[in-house]
Amino acid sequence: MLYQDLSDGYQYSFRSDLFRGLRFFLEDIQYCVIEENVSFVTEEFVQVFKGYLQGSTLFMKWERMGFELDCFVLKQLLREKEVSLRKRSATLKHKNYFYSLLRDLGLQEELPTDFLYLKKRLLELEAMKKQVENKKRSSLVAARQLTVLKRVWEKTFGRTLVISRDITQGEVDELFFRIHKKQCKVTREQRVCSF
Numbered sequence: 001m002l003y004q005d006l007s008d009g010y011q012y013s014f015r016s017d018l019f020r021g022l023r024f025f026l027e028d029i030q031y032c033v034i035e036e037n038v039s040f041v042t043e044e045f046v047q048v049f050k051g052y053l054q055g056s057t058l059f060m061k062w063e064r065m066g067f068e069l070d071c072f073v074l075k076q077l078l079r080e081k082e083v084s085l086r087k088r089s090a091t092l093k094h095k096n097y098f099y100s101l102l103r104d105l106g107l108q109e110e111l112p113t114d115f116l117y118l119k120k121r122l123l124e125l126e127a128m129k130k131q132v133e134n135k136k137r138s139s140l141v142a143a144r145q146l147t148v149l150k151r152v153w154e155k156t157f158g159r160t161l162v163i164s165r166d167i168t169q170g171e172v173d174e175l176f177f178r179i180h181k182k183q184c185k186v187t188r189e190q191r192v193c194s195f
Helices: 008-028 043-054 057-064 071-087 092-105 115-157 169-194
Strands: none
Touching (some): 008 043, 043 057
């Protein structure tokens, strides 16, 4: 059974499942095929998406009905949906989130008018913000850790610790482990001496 053989109600239902599958697929690949005002519906994309769709639970009921997915029809339906998705207006929530990400990163850009490109750009900005936060967090943690490390090292070993500026988190963890081992050894010796 082909798409043209379906009644209007079934065609509507199929398109609904197809577009939900498209949304899931684009989210899964993080909108990597999206470029501003450039169609992503190519022969290769249709083939890959067809495989994705046939492997998803959305398509199972259509397979049970004996429905066959024709690449030409699939490409046509995807092109129609792409046009409507790109023309969608960004919600106030999207706009506010976009501008808050830009502000947090210290960037300035215009809000993309292409909705799919906006979704891709939001993911990119989120990733950039996470990188910046991780970098800040690791340097802040390292500064506090280094102060504590020096203090505990001097208390445990009785000498000051000289640390290079480019010390890694793994090296800091190793030094804390050495302190812990020394403290355990001292505690064991104190127990033995007290008996």
